[in-house]
Amino acid sequence: MQQFLTNSDRVKDIIRGLSLTNSLFVSSIIIGEAHTGKKTLIKHLFPNITSIEGKDIQNITDIQKLLKDIDELIIFDFHKLPHKDKLDFGNKRIIATAENSLKINSIDEQFAFIYHMPPLSQRKEDIKLYCEIFAKEAKEKMAYEDFDTNNIDYNDVDISDNIKSLRADIYKKVFSTNLNKEDIINILREYFEDENIIQQGYKENISIVEIPLIEIGMKIFNSQLQLSKALGINRNTLRKKINEYSID
Amino acid sequence: MSTQSIDFKCMIEADSSPIVVFDAKGHILYLNSAAEILLGYVDKSELFTLATRYAPNTFGSKTTPVPLQYSHLSFYAVNVCYDCENWISIRLYFKPINTDNHKLDRDSFISTDINLLLDVALAMFKSEYGGKIKLMTDRDMPKFKVHQNNLSKLFRKVLNSFINSEILEISVAMGIGEIIIIDDERFQVIRLKFISDKRDISSDSDIEKLCSLMNIVPIFEKNRLVIDIPFIR
Numbered sequence: 001m002q003q004f005l006t007n008s009d010r011v012k013d014i015i016r017g018l019s020l021t022n023s024l025f026v027s028s029i030i031i032g033e034a035h036t037g038k039k040t041l042i043k044h045l046f047p048n049i050t051s052i053e054g055k056d057i058q059n060i061t062d063i064q065k066l067l068k069d070i071d072e073l074i075i076f077d078f079h080k081l082p083h084k085d086k087l088d089f090g091n092k093r094i095i096a097t098a099e100n101s102l103k104i105n106s107i108d109e110q111f112a113f114i115y116h117m118p119p120l121s122q123r124k125e126d127i128k129l130y131c132e133i134f135a136k137e138a139k140e141k142m143a144y145e146d147f148d149t150n151n152i153d154y155n156d157v158d159i160s161d162n163i164k165s166l167r168a169d170i171y172k173k174v175f176s177t178n179l180n181k182e183d184i185i186n187i188l189r190e191y192f193e194d195e196n197i198i199q200q201g202y203k204e205n206i207s208i209v210e211i212p213l214i215e216i217g218m219k220i221f222n223s224q225l226q227l228s229k230a231l232g233i234n235r236n237t238l239r240k241k242i243n244e245y246s247i248d
Numbered sequence: 249m250s251t252q253s254i255d256f257k258c259m260i261e262a263d264s265s266p267i268v269v270f271d272a273k274g275h276i277l278y279l280n281s282a283a284e285i286l287l288g289y290v291d292k293s294e295l296f297t298l299a300t301r302y303a304p305n306t307f308g309s310k311t312t313p314v315p316l317q318y319s320h321l322s323f324y325a326v327n328v329c330y331d332c333e334n335w336i337s338i339r340l341y342f343k344p345i346n347t348d349n350h351k352l353d354r355d356s357f358i359s360t361d362i363n364l365l366l367d368v369a370l371a372m373f374k375s376e377y378g379g380k381i382k383l384m385t386d387r388d389m390p391k392f393k394v395h396q397n398n399l400s401k402l403f404r405k406v407l408n409s410f411i412n413s414e415i416l417e418i419s420v421a422m423g424i425g426e427i428i429i430i431d432d433e434r435f436q437v438i439r440l441k442f443i444s445d446k447r448d449i450s451s452d453s454d455i456e457k458l459c460s461l462m463n464i465v466p467i468f469e470k471n472r473l474v475i476d477i478p479f480i481r
Binding site: 017020023089115 | 356358360364365367368369371372374375395396397398400401404
């Protein structure tokens, strides 16, 4: 059974409400941004109920036919159903998920309970929890041992696409922490395989190394003089590159 | 057996019609339980005025059709009785609620624990509501038949009309002495009261439409909403 973990009180309220409907023939829908865990939550709470995907349905009569034989149904991506406003639930238990693009007034008539799944930006208490889960996942899948979740700045993770982007960001962080020089050179070798990239010229391509080198160098040394000495380059050359790359 | 040994007072006490006995000056000598409830909505002086207005000319009893409305309590007649100058009684007859909007569709009704439906609606409402909620209900309320989905929608809309209030009191109880008539069949009433300091009335027409689908009677007041649900077994 898929697990669903959360520290968010708002999400716990949704779980509580949906769990209470277990013995009722009512219709419920969870609306929210993509990748906020709506589907995972429903699968966790109702693992044995028949489910369908809105995008797979050509005609709502297919659903009406299905409902003649079963008392409960999960409809994922309800917003992708054709003519969904014509769907009659009767006395069946219907649990649906939909994205925010679905207009509230169109489901107000059909659904008894309308829950709003908050995006990750509104449940910061879950960001740390998920970072730890994804870091552990990444370490296990990539067989890496060296990654300390205490090094993650939870205010600086990518939650632009909620759980999807957060997972990708943590995987990248775990991966990059475990890269050595040889790994980076191999990555660049793959990157430069594309002739179009080579054609961009030496100056453009060398910036891939110079920009992060100078940015981090300035953070560490806090002075152009110190950094130029460490890098073994003329201070004027360094200043020119800082201006060229608009590095603060 | 002599009728002198019969305790008529216990019959009057159990009567679902409010009965009040006044002395000549309008002080209450006796009132039954139903009258106690009524006096929560009307002053005793008004009832005494009614008694004197509709009293028979001589000793005896007289029933007069009089439409009366006190909050959500509706009456259609009064009976006034006295047999001396020392007391006068008034009895009010409840007006049966007639919902002939929709035929009773028992096939779509499912035996339901109303407290469970209300708990689910409240669980959702509480996640958005910033005020205090006080719930008074009888957890042993027997199940009754209702369209669960429609009643849940109704609860959601009713609760949402109080979203901007600071306090919300909800009570659930069997209505005393009141009935709803549907298709010439009489049903007891389950009464839900929602009392608050603020109410949004913009959804009242939606609430009314949903109520009519289920033969439910809504009573709208400024910061209060009462819904009478037919107790269908």
